[in-house]
Amino acid sequence: MPLSDIKVKKSTLLFIFGTRPEAIKLAPLIKEFRRREEFNTFVCVTAQHRQMLDQVLSFFEIVPDFDLDIMMPNQTLFDVTSNALKKLEVVLTESKADCVFVQGDTTTAFVGALAAYYKKIKVAHVEAGLRSHDKYSPFPEEMNRTLAGHLADFHFTPTTQAVDHLKKENITRHVYNVGNTVIDALFLGLEQVRKSKSTFDYSYLRAGNKMVLITGHRRESFGKPFEDICSAISTLASKYPEVDFLYPVHLNPNVQEPVKRLLANKNNVHLIEPLDYPEFIQMIERSNIVLTDSGGLQEEAPSLGKPVLVMREVTERMEGVTAGTAKLVGTNKDLIVAELSKLLDDPIAYEKMAKAVNPYGDGTACKQIADIVSKLLIH
Numbered sequence: 001m002p003l004s005d006i007k008v009k010k011s012t013l014l015f016i017f018g019t020r021p022e023a024i025k026l027a028p029l030i031k032e033f034r035r036r037e038e039f040n041t042f043v044c045v046t047a048q049h050r051q052m053l054d055q056v057l058s059f060f061e062i063v064p065d066f067d068l069d070i071m072m073p074n075q076t077l078f079d080v081t082s083n084a085l086k087k088l089e090v091v092l093t094e095s096k097a098d099c100v101f102v103q104g105d106t107t108t109a110f111v112g113a114l115a116a117y118y119k120k121i122k123v124a125h126v127e128a129g130l131r132s133h134d135k136y137s138p139f140p141e142e143m144n145r146t147l148a149g150h151l152a153d154f155h156f157t158p159t160t161q162a163v164d165h166l167k168k169e170n171i172t173r174h175v176y177n178v179g180n181t182v183i184d185a186l187f188l189g190l191e192q193v194r195k196s197k198s199t200f201d202y203s204y205l206r207a208g209n210k211m212v213l214i215t216g217h218r219r220e221s222f223g224k225p226f227e228d229i230c231s232a233i234s235t236l237a238s239k240y241p242e243v244d245f246l247y248p249v250h251l252n253p254n255v256q257e258p259v260k261r262l263l264a265n266k267n268n269v270h271l272i273e274p275l276d277y278p279e280f281i282q283m284i285e286r287s288n289i290v291l292t293d294s295g296g297l298q299e300e301a302p303s304l305g306k307p308v309l310v311m312r313e314v315t316e317r318m319e320g321v322t323a324g325t326a327k328l329v330g331t332n333k334d335l336i337v338a339e340l341s342k343l344l345d346d347p348i349a350y351e352k353m354a355k356a357v358n359p360y361g362d363g364t365a366c367k368q369i370a371d372i373v374s375k376l377l378i379h
Contacts, residue, residue, distance in 0.1 A: 011377040012040040014097035016088065016115075018048030018070075018080075018108030020056050021296050024277060025127065026103050027060035028184040032366040038378045044091050046084045046108045047071050051251075055276045059192070066091045077140055080107045088115035097121055098377060099154075103181075104295075105130065105138075105145035113151040124373065125152035126181060129162025129171075130295075130316040137220050137314055138295075145316075154376065156369050158299070158360055159319045174376070178368040179361020182299045186281060187363045193278045200279045202246075204270055205286070210243045210344065212236075213287035215294050216259075216311060217250035225331035226255065229311055230262035232336035233291075237266040239337075240344060245269045246283060289343050289350075291336070298326050299360040307353035309339055324356035 013033055017026055023045075033041040044066035047053055057064065068091070070083040084107070092100070092115060100116035102109040103126045116123045125148050135142050149155065149171060157163050158180035166175055205211055216229055237245055249259050249271050263269045275283060281300070284290065290301040293311040301308045302325035310321075313330045320326035329335045343350050 010040050011098045013099050014042045014095045015101045016044045016112035018046035019106050020052040022103045023053055023056040024185045025181045028188050029181050029366045032370045042095050048108050059277050084111045092119045105141035110144040110148050113148040117151045123152040124154040126156045128155035129157040129166045131165045132314045132316040161319050176372050179365040180299050181365045182296050183303050183361050183363045184366045186300050189281050205244045210288045212245045212289045214247040215292045217255055218293040222254040226258050228331050228333045230258050232333040235337050237269045248272050248275045302358035305354045319359040323359045
């Protein structure tokens with residue numbers, strides 16, 4: 001039989017995700033698999049976060065094959081979990097997937113892994129092994145990723161520390177340390193932005209002045225901790241009138257209310273709508289320092305040489321803290337003010353963090369994952 005007549009067995013992959021961070025981290029991986037003829041690659045979005053998700057899908061030119069559209073006003077974790085689980089039953093039956101991919105620690109990731117397990121379909125967990133060892137911080141992410149990890153068959157970790165976390169939970173088979181796909185996404189995104197030559201208007205940022213990029217949205221910080229964060233930013237803005245503080249404010253009312261109440265009257269604090277992904281990565285590149293409670297930013301910013309101050313009491317990304325690219329400041333007003341002041345005032349302290357080596361990889365995670373999955377499922 002001529003070689004051209006031999007049919008290569010194709011494996012069907014289903015990517016399940018529902019939020020902007022998952023979409024960002026999975027986009028370059030979906031593109032990598034779609035380049036490979038041995039895979040049928042399908043995408044299912046739960047749309048746990050509708051608007052912010054759609055922006056990323058549009059930028060990376062990914063059209064979902066299944067859209068569960070579960071987002072509703074004032075949705076609870078019970079709503080997201082039950083609605084997604086029931087609707088995924090139909091998707092898994094229709095797609096005939098051989099392997100389901102989930103990413104990280106969202107409720108969609110946990111439910112996607114659970115639904116695949118109920119159907120006895122293999123589960124690949126991307127960004128596996130992150131742990132804070134406190135089941136209520138971050139909530140509900142710590143238990144989402146732990147449960148997804150125990151349901152998964154293949155584990156793609158971002159760092160060696162994540163491998164160690166899995167080992168302590170007796171997860172040792174099919175664990176692969178590949179780096180974090182967020183770095184692949186960042187490089188791909190910046191490349192696309194430069195090619196398109198698209199820039200958005202940020203003329204309100206003063207040319208040549210330092211800029212601090214701020215993001216804050218963690219559920220466990222709602223209430224007084226968030227007020228303390230805003231109070232710290234207010235103090236810093238008064239102390240450094242020549243520095244611009246750029247804050248794309250999360251849409252959650254628990255974030256919007258204290259931020260607008262405590263920061264709206266500061267001339268050098270720019271409160272703006274949440275940015276699309278291409279605009280956001282341009283702002284990381286434009287910034288000097290990042291002040292955040294976001295997980296992904298702790299990984300992205302160091303790739304561009306930006307020191308990160310993490311406004312959380314604990315982080316599952318201790319590798320960055322150990323490597324010196326990030327520092328934990330919690331929600332303590334005095335500590336936030338002191339550490340950010342040090343980076344603005346002390347060039348040696350700034351350079352030490354800016355030049356530390358990013359422990360989250362070199363932008364080749366997606367190729368590594370696709371090569372491994374090809375060997376596991378095809379050959």
